[in-house]
Amino acid sequence: MVRRWQWSATVLSCGALSVGASEFSKRANSSDVLDYVNPLIGSQAGGNVFAGATLPYGMVKASPDVNGENTGGFSTDGSQITGFSTLHDSGTGGNPSLGNFPIFPQICPSDDINTCKFPIGARAINYANDSIIAKPGHFGVTLQNGIKADMAVSEHAALFKFDFSGSSSGNGSMDPLVMLDLSDLWASRQNASISVEAEEGNEGGRIKGNGTFLPSFGAGSYVAYFCLDLSGGTVKDSGVWVNNRAGTEPKDLYVTRGFNLFYLEAGGFVRFKGPLSGPISARMGISFISTNQACQNAEEEIPGPDFDFDGLVGKAQDAWKKKLAPISIDAGGTDESMLVSFWSAVYRTMISPQDYTGENPHWISSEPYFDSFYCLWDMWRVQLPFLTILDPLQQSRIVRSLLDIYKHRGWLPDCSMSTCKGWTQGGSDADNVLVDAYVKNLTNIDWDLVYEAIVNDAENEPLEWSIEGRGGLASWKRLDYIPYLDFDPNGFGTNSRSISRTLEYSYNDFNLATIAKGLGKDTYSKYIGRAGNWQNLFKADQTSDINGTDTGFTGFFQPKYLNGTWGYQDPIACSPLADFCSLTSNPSETFESSAWEYMFFVPHDIAKIIDLLGGEETFLKRLDFFHTSGLADIGNEPVFLTVYMPHYAGRPGLSAKRAHYYIPSRFNSSLAGLPGNDDSGAMASFTLFSTIGLFPNPGQNVYFIIPPFFESVSITSPATNKSSTIKNVNFDADYQNIYIQSAKLNGEDYSKNWIGHEFFTEGWTLELVLGSEESAWGTRVEDRPPSLSDTTGSVGYLT
Numbered sequence: 001m002v003r004r005w006q007w008s009a010t011v012l013s014c015g016a017l018s019v020g021a022s023e024f025s026k027r028a029n030s031s032d033v034l035d036y037v038n039p040l041i042g043s044q045a046g047g048n049v050f051a052g053a054t055l056p057y058g059m060v061k062a063s064p065d066v067n068g069e070n071t072g073g074f075s076t077d078g079s080q081i082t083g084f085s086t087l088h089d090s091g092t093g094g095n096p097s098l099g100n101f102p103i104f105p106q107i108c109p110s111d112d113i114n115t116c117k118f119p120i121g122a123r124a125i126n127y128a129n130d131s132i133i134a135k136p137g138h139f140g141v142t143l144q145n146g147i148k149a150d151m152a153v154s155e156h157a158a159l160f161k162f163d164f165s166g167s168s169s170g171n172g173s174m175d176p177l178v179m180l181d182l183s184d185l186w187a188s189r190q191n192a193s194i195s196v197e198a199e200e201g202n203e204g205g206r207i208k209g210n211g212t213f214l215p216s217f218g219a220g221s222y223v224a225y226f227c228l229d230l231s232g233g234t235v236k237d238s239g240v241w242v243n244n245r246a247g248t249e250p251k252d253l254y255v256t257r258g259f260n261l262f263y264l265e266a267g268g269f270v271r272f273k274g275p276l277s278g279p280i281s282a283r284m285g286i287s288f289i290s291t292n293q294a295c296q297n298a299e300e301e302i303p304g305p306d307f308d309f310d311g312l313v314g315k316a317q318d319a320w321k322k323k324l325a326p327i328s329i330d331a332g333g334t335d336e337s338m339l340v341s342f343w344s345a346v347y348r349t350m351i352s353p354q355d356y357t358g359e360n361p362h363w364i365s366s367e368p369y370f371d372s373f374y375c376l377w378d379m380w381r382v383q384l385p386f387l388t389i390l391d392p393l394q395q396s397r398i399v400r401s402l403l404d405i406y407k408h409r410g411w412l413p414d415c416s417m418s419t420c421k422g423w424t425q426g427g428s429d430a431d432n433v434l435v436d437a438y439v440k441n442l443t444n445i446d447w448d449l450v451y452e453a454i455v456n457d458a459e460n461e462p463l464e465w466s467i468e469g470r471g472g473l474a475s476w477k478r479l480d481y482i483p484y485l486d487f488d489p490n491g492f493g494t495n496s497r498s499i500s501r502t503l504e505y506s507y508n509d510f511n512l513a514t515i516a517k518g519l520g521k522d523t524y525s526k527y528i529g530r531a532g533n534w535q536n537l538f539k540a541d542q543t544s545d546i547n548g549t550d551t552g553f554t555g556f557f558q559p560k561y562l563n564g565t566w567g568y569q570d571p572i573a574c575s576p577l578a579d580f581c582s583l584t585s586n587p588s589e590t591f592e593s594s595a596w597e598y599m600f601f602v603p604h605d606i607a608k609i610i611d612l613l614g615g616e617e618t619f620l621k622r623l624d625f626f627h628t629s630g631l632a633d634i635g636n637e638p639v640f641l642t643v644y645m646p647h648y649a650g651r652p653g654l655s656a657k658r659a660h661y662y663i664p665s666r667f668n669s670s671l672a673g674l675p676g677n678d679d680s681g682a683m684a685s686f687t688l689f690s691t692i693g694l695f696p697n698p699g700q701n702v703y704f705i706i707p708p709f710f711e712s713v714s715i716t717s718p719a720t721n722k723s724s725t726i727k728n729v730n731f732d733a734d735y736q737n738i739y740i741q742s743a744k745l746n747g748e749d750y751s752k753n754w755i756g757h758e759f760f761t762e763g764w765t766l767e768l769v770l771g772s773e774e775s776a777w778g779t780r781v782e783d784r785p786p787s788l789s790d791t792t793g794s795v796g797y798l799t
Helices: 021-028 291-301 309-324 336-348 383-390 392-409 430-439 447-459 473-479 498-518 524-530 533-537 606-612 616-628 637-649 652-662 682-692
Strands: 063-066 081-085 103-107 133-135 138-142 148-153 157-163 176-181 191-197 203-213 222-242 245-247 252-256 266-272 280-287 327-330 538-546 549-557 694-696 703-705 712-716 723-729 739-745 765-771
Touching: 063 138, 103 280, 148 309, 157 291, 157 309, 176 222, 176 280, 191 222, 191 266, 203 266, 203 291, 222 252, 222 291, 252 266, 280 291, 309 336, 327 336, 336 682, 383 392, 383 430, 383 682, 392 430, 392 447, 430 447, 430 498, 447 498, 498 524, 498 533, 498 549, 533 538, 549 616, 606 616, 606 637, 616 637, 616 652, 637 652, 637 682, 652 703, 652 739, 682 694, 682 712
Parallel strands: 723 765
Antiparallel strands: 063 081, 081 103, 103 176, 133 138, 138 148, 148 157, 157 280, 176 266, 191 203, 191 252, 203 222, 222 245, 222 266, 222 280, 327 712, 538 549, 694 703, 712 723, 739 765
């Protein structure tokens, strides 16, 4: 069965949903699980998801591009389609990413080639809202003029079909044209070249070339190469175009960026003799190495002359089914929208990072090469930890890719896209990724090299710490914090974020201490000491007010000068109640969130935070105020962990209540069903961990336990082939019973409100008895998650 997702402006709907709960459960565990995947979730309201056709972790991602919310290429925001391209990122913010070399089909108003619409503004066209086909491995849409476009992909190539049979005739001859634009979504092209090989009277033709572009959130430039083969008709004419004029001679073109604001638009075209007997096929090979490799990729992965479109779709669907197969769900009468939200989220976790192995233009290596770490600041918190469970063998390859980048570039990346170095947002976040892999026993990884790479981040400052490593290390080592307006002649970056960098460097060093101890290194004491540096920015008497009214809470992180005196940042600054803060927009001492939020970002020592803020009752009141006053932006990743902070105060029921506060109100199956940029699957992963009932504190072997949003969830580890199950007793689909009364692990009473990664790898079973009120389960000090400064309970592996 193929379900075609249809949409209105705000609400996702699908036909024939009147099936019972048992049928939901059966289908959720059947080979038709892809029917629950809707790639359009998050295609409105800033979700910026990639909605087109892709393989798991695939380099090539085929999609229409629009002139509205086009960060991910396509959007259901009602904007117009401007082309169809083969490279995209998913869920990112800021400038639109990739979208290189878009192609566009049209029938010109007359036989004169200069009546065709070449510039992006002229050719933009609406599409039929009810024509969209969006499913794993296949995207289709019909333009307002009746031209129907379908697309499928292999790893390094895409196949487009343009059906002109439904289009209206512009000149009576129905001569279809396919053009290529030497541009990208951001119009960042610096230079490009194109060669058109399509002679009049031939059956089809080839267009190939390359372009130099800028990364959307990074430094430097990159070169991409393409090879487009067109077939399905007899060539009428071909040539190149510049701005709004075209000609059949010459067949080759080289363009620069243009002059000042006058961006040159240019490319090539092939026009066919109509009417046609079938669709025009457009096979696009892509490479970051050479044009020849782009052609080779296309020829090997999508062989001609009779391109097998359905075969490509089938292979993609088989690949996605295999990736989703480890999970099975007993929905227990849960509304189908929850199943759609869940399986669509699983799908989105494997769109990025992208496997560019064999397409690395910078060095030759036998190790995997992944790109689109966009950015690790977002991905380390939930998305990559989810892959550690669902796809651990691939996550090991991702970790090895990070290490290979270190070996050849000298630094671990924090952000990477389009083979370029991306901007560092806070700490050296690859450190957290590597140590999370270590504490969860991923295999085939050189742990000594991991230790070496993280020590490099901790001890050596790069010249440009805006794109790698850490900055201000001299002050960090001498003062034990990052100062406000630091003097740092050793390296250069955005001299801001002193609070958030202090907090993030502290957690980076905690992770370093963890692996140092595990490997028997003598540096544990040094780094576990630095892990406490965050306390030097805590100002116990700092108050906070909103619109002149005191919030009643005291004690916040504040900036501190080199001489040890305090600076000031309003605790609500950078929150949703104030102005947004980023690297380029309103740079401040906290990154993309407020001092209110960062007060909770000490993942390794929440027990100490509870103590500093006045005890458990005040801590819980403060958390509740944060989430209910408008200060919390759940669409920003640092807020995720705060949902589960009540576990540390012995109130796991409040964590469950807060998770239901946000799901499905902010994370749901509508087209605007994400609270912010999906950030390479981060929003998806928050949904997944919350709904399976086990949420990670990455870098530590800790998952917080709440009841799953389904009657039971089982996951078979691809690494051990053992199946773990977490199931609810007294489950109700109306979510009245969301509080754990008691628990059994493998048939034995279990009182801790957290569990380790062994649950997944050893195939354990966790049974939760639910009720409508909080209970004493998980409340004792010894049953709470570990904290560095807490000497009671189950904290031995940290100290």
